[in-house]
Amino acid sequence: MSPYGTPGTGPVVHDPVTLPADDNVDPYTFCVELKGTQWFMQKGKMIAYYGAIDFNGVGHGRLDRLVRTSFHSPLHASDWVVAEGSGKMLLADRAFDVNSYDLADGNLTIRSGNLLAFQPSLSLKQSIVPGFLTLIGTGKFVAASNGPVVFMEPPIRVDPQALVGWADCPSPCHHYDHGYMTGVMGGLRAMTGLGGASGEEHQFEFVGAGTVLLQSSEALMAEQATGAPPNEPGVPGGGPGQPGGAPRLPGQLGDLQRRFGL
Amino acid sequence: MFRLQSSKVLAVDMTGDAVKAKNGSMVAYDGEMAFKKLSGGGEGIRGMVTRRLTGEQMTLMEVKGHGTCFFADRASEINLVGLRGDTLYVESSNLLATDGGLRTGTTFTGLRGASQGNGLFTTTVEGHGQAALLSDGPAVLLRVAPQYPLTVDPGAYVAHQGNLRQSFQSGVTFRTLMGEGGGEAFQIRFEGDGVVYVQPSERNTIAGDV
Numbered sequence: 001m002s003p004y005g006t007p008g009t010g011p012v013v014h015d016p017v018t019l020p021a022d023d024n025v026d027p028y029t030f031c032v033e034l035k036g037t038q039w040f041m042q043k044g045k046m047i048a049y050y051g052a053i054d055f056n057g058v059g060h061g062r063l064d065r066l067v068r069t070s071f072h073s074p075l076h077a078s079d080w081v082v083a084e085g086s087g088k089m090l091l092a093d094r095a096f097d098v099n100s101y102d103l104a105d106g107n108l109t110i111r112s113g114n115l116l117a118f119q120p121s122l123s124l125k126q127s128i129v130p131g132f133l134t135l136i137g138t139g140k141f142v143a144a145s146n147g148p149v150v151f152m153e154p155p156i157r158v159d160p161q162a163l164v165g166w167a168d169c170p171s172p173c174h175h176y177d178h179g180y181m182t183g184v185m186g187g188l189r190a191m192t193g194l195g196g197a198s199g200e201e202h203q204f205e206f207v208g209a210g211t212v213l214l215q216s217s218e219a220l221m222a223e224q225a226t227g228a229p230p231n232e233p234g235v236p237g238g239g240p241g242q243p244g245g246a247p248r249l250p251g252q253l254g255d256l257q258r259r260f261g262l
Numbered sequence: 263m264f265r266l267q268s269s270k271v272l273a274v275d276m277t278g279d280a281v282k283a284k285n286g287s288m289v290a291y292d293g294e295m296a297f298k299k300l301s302g303g304g305e306g307i308r309g310m311v312t313r314r315l316t317g318e319q320m321t322l323m324e325v326k327g328h329g330t331c332f333f334a335d336r337a338s339e340i341n342l343v344g345l346r347g348d349t350l351y352v353e354s355s356n357l358l359a360t361d362g363g364l365r366t367g368t369t370f371t372g373l374r375g376a377s378q379g380n381g382l383f384t385t386t387v388e389g390h391g392q393a394a395l396l397s398d399g400p401a402v403l404l405r406v407a408p409q410y411p412l413t414v415d416p417g418a419y420v421a422h423q424g425n426l427r428q429s430f431q432s433g434v435t436f437r438t439l440m441g442e443g444g445g446e447a448f449q450i451r452f453e454g455d456g457v458v459y460v461q462p463s464e465r466n467t468i469a470g471d472v
Contacts, residue, residue: 011341013457015405028399028462047418048402048460050410092418092462095339095399 016050019088022100022140030091030098030142032117038066038084040124041091041117051087058082072125082120091116096144096221103141103167109134110143110165110213113221117142126226128236129171133226147216154206161218169210175203264342264359264392272333272340272359272394276326280362283333285321287358293329300324320354320385324362333359338396341459343423350387352395352421361391395421397461404458411453417464424456 012018019025021033032039034053046055058067058080066082083089092098093116101108109127118124118141127134135141143149145164152158154169166172206212229235267273271289274281282300300322325331334340335358343350345364360366367386387393395401397420406412406426413431422428431449452458 011403013403013405015407016410025402026400026462029402044415044417044464046415047462047464048404048412048414048458050404050412053413090402090404090460090462092399092464095461095463098462 016088019050019090021088024098024100025090027097027148028092028095030100030116032083032089032091032142033087034083034089035086038082038120039089039117040071040080040120041083042093042115043079043081045091045093045116046083047090047092049087049089051085051089053083053085053087053089055081055083066120070120070123072123091142093144096146097148098142098144099149100140100142103135103138105138106168107134107136108141108165108167109171111163111221111223112226113223114143114145114164115141116144126229127171130236131223131226132165144221145213145215146219146221150214150216152212152214154208154210154212156212157203157205158212158214159218160202160204161220162214162216163204164213164215166206166213167211169206169208169212172204172206175205177202264361264394266340266342267332269339269400270334270337272342274325274331274333274359275329276331277328278326280324280326281331281359282322282324282362282364282366283359284335284357285323287333287335288323288325289332289334291327291329291331293327293331295325295327295329295331298324298326320357320366322366326362333394335396338398339400339461341395341397341401341420343393343395343421345387345389345391345393345423347390348388348423350393350421350423351384352387352393354385356396356420357385357387358394358396360387360393361389364389364391364393395459397459397463398465399462401459401461404460406452406454406456406458408453408455411451412458413449413451414458414460415464416448416450418460418462419450420459420461422452422456422458424454426452426454426456426458428452 014025019031021031023031025031029047034051040058056063057078058071063082071080098116103122109129109132112131112133115133115135118135119139121139122135122137122141125134125136126132143164149164157175158172163172263275265273265275276293276295285299288295288297338358340358351369357366365388367388368383369386370383401420404412404414406424429451431451
């Protein structure tokens with residue numbers, strides 16, 4: 001028996017037998033068990049592993065078939081790798097809370113920076129909402145959040161910075177408080193903060209049936225690139241086809257111009 | 263006697279004995295305390311010169327007195343380690359405090375240190391007593407035994423203890439140069455018998471993005 005970390009004295013020492021399979025080790029570390037299987041994970045989130053595990057970029061030729069079925073976001077493929085082999089692997093991200101979620105023939109949309117890893121039985125697609133990714137299918141995925149995740153039911157309005165993702169409900173829409181929208185002064189006030197803006201004039205509104213995931217902090221996690229959608233008419237964010245007119249002035253004065261019909 | 267006041271504050275009860283702690287890490291004390299800077303980590307002239315030469319800089323102070331002294335550093339998580347005559351290897355930036363009776367020194371780590379951006383040398387702590395380590399997020403302790411070696415990301419490595427051999431693994435191939443690498447190009451493999459401390463966060467390393 002090893003003399004180090006004897007049970008009962010001090011902190012728990014983990015070994016491959018006591019590490020959980022596909023579960024949290026502590027609120028900040030997640031253990032994935034690979035038995036000749038594969039997991040998609042964000043680059044550089046592995047902190048340690050037992051056993052024999054290979055990490056290959058999504059562009060690796062041998063993975064073509066897997067990528068074809070589970071990865072539909074070709075332009076940000078360079079941020080993702082496939083872990084393959086047998087053993088137990090620990091994932092963590094900047095000491096943020098990590099949690100795993102099971103999807104059973106479901107769908108979930110999540111902010112790109114929050115998704116850490118997922119099983120290939122799920123397929124990853126870009127959401128129509130820029131900066132978000134959608135997972136569809138059956139399987140487990142791991143997400144990080146700044147503080148524990150709170151689950152809410154629609155109808156609900158949420159702060160944009162606290163939103164982590166949503167499952168099963170329609171995509172959200174923007175909601176502006178009425179006072180924010182009335183008159184030039186309302187616009188100026190919201191823009192400059194002069195005359196008192198609460199900072200909460202703008203929310204995301206969810207309706208319908210489903211679940212909304214919020215983090216308990218308004219500090220955003222770094223965005224991961226999601227890749228650009230194809231440049232086609234009718235695709236939101238696709239290419240430069242924005243209805244233009246006069247170029248926008250700094251500080252969103254452009255909105256005022258439009259209000260005056262210029 | 264070391265104890266954790268919370269996961270981020272170390273409390274040391276002292277009755278005339280001394281502890282060595284990172285310079286400036288005291289946040290509060292009650293009782294009578296004297297703080298003395300230890301040039302060169304209290305390792306004598308030779309230790310001082312070694313630290314200067316190796317770049318494994320560590321500024322320690324000696325705290326002595328009666329009462330309770332509290333230590334913390336930038337809200338990092340604190341992990342207590344008990345030493346019974348064995349050696350703890352730790353990066354000097356992750357060492358918060360040690361019992362006054364423990365010896366500290368510098369040792370060569372090879373390429374692992376270089377991949378972490380921490381230089382080629384690391385700090386050793388030996389003797390009988392307690393030490394407190396800092397980590398970004400609570401450290402996970404992983405046992406290494408001859409039948410199960412462990413591989414660790416250099417950015418998440420904090421410390422190790424026991425009779426371990428470490429080897430540096432590089433997975434750099436032409437794919438890495440093409441920007442299609444596996445994201446884990448540099449790894450440290452531990453074999454033998456001991457415990458490795460990893461933190462749930464990765465320091466920025468020169469190998470971080472390949």
